[in-house]
Amino acid sequence: MEEQPNEKPKNEPTQSAGPVSTDSEQLALALVEVEKYKDLLLRKAAEFENFRRRSENETTAIIRFANEDLISAILPIVDDFERSLKHGQESKDFDALYRGIELIYQKMTKALESQGVKALETVGKEFSVEFHDALMQMPRTGVAPHTIIEELEKGYTLREKVIRHAKVIVASAPTAEEQTASPQNATEEAK
Numbered sequence: 001m002e003e004q005p006n007e008k009p010k011n012e013p014t015q016s017a018g019p020v021s022t023d024s025e026q027l028a029l030a031l032v033e034v035e036k037y038k039d040l041l042l043r044k045a046a047e048f049e050n051f052r053r054r055s056e057n058e059t060t061a062i063i064r065f066a067n068e069d070l071i072s073a074i075l076p077i078v079d080d081f082e083r084s085l086k087h088g089q090e091s092k093d094f095d096a097l098y099r100g101i102e103l104i105y106q107k108m109t110k111a112l113e114s115q116g117v118k119a120l121e122t123v124g125k126e127f128s129v130e131f132h133d134a135l136m137q138m139p140r141t142g143v144a145p146h147t148i149i150e151e152l153e154k155g156y157t158l159r160e161k162v163i164r165h166a167k168v169i170v171a172s173a174p175t176a177e178e179q180t181a182s183p184q185n186a187t188e189e190a191k
Contacts, residue, residue: 049115073111080104112156120155122166131155133165139174147171 079167084100091097109119120131127134127146132155140149155166 055079061168070111070115072186073114074108077104080107116159117163120157120162120166122151122155123167124148126136127168127170130169131162131165132170134170135167137172140171141174143171145171145173 080100081104084097084104087100088097112118122132125148126144127148132148135152138149140147143149147170149171150169151166151168153167154164155162156164
């Protein structure tokens, strides 16, 4: 069979029946789409900037008022101190004043504990650089070296984090001269 000149081969693509778009029409459509995405980008950038400002304002407010609970817990204690001071000026009953201050101290300790603050227990414990500052070492017999023998200033934790190290005096091993010269050892040997 011979091919007729008017017939198209089957493998060649045919043109679509739809409208033919020119390069200028495609460019115009692309520019419209670019403007649409540019507008969308600007809107999203503005939304993000508003979100960032809101977040900063909230964070600032949280920081400014973070101690509100603690202050609210301490204010009644300040009131108690004011009443005690006034009463102390009017009355010379020092025992009553001492008992009042002791009650205020207990109230303050409870208020701090309710906020997660706890005092470190030190005397009789082994020295640890994580919790204690050793101000000096004193030779002691009958006490293991590196044991805390005296607390000069309390240490505190806030929810398991040390916020103030305890200032302590730590026992050290006595020298041979101190062990033989110690009157405590002489009385122990006599027993």
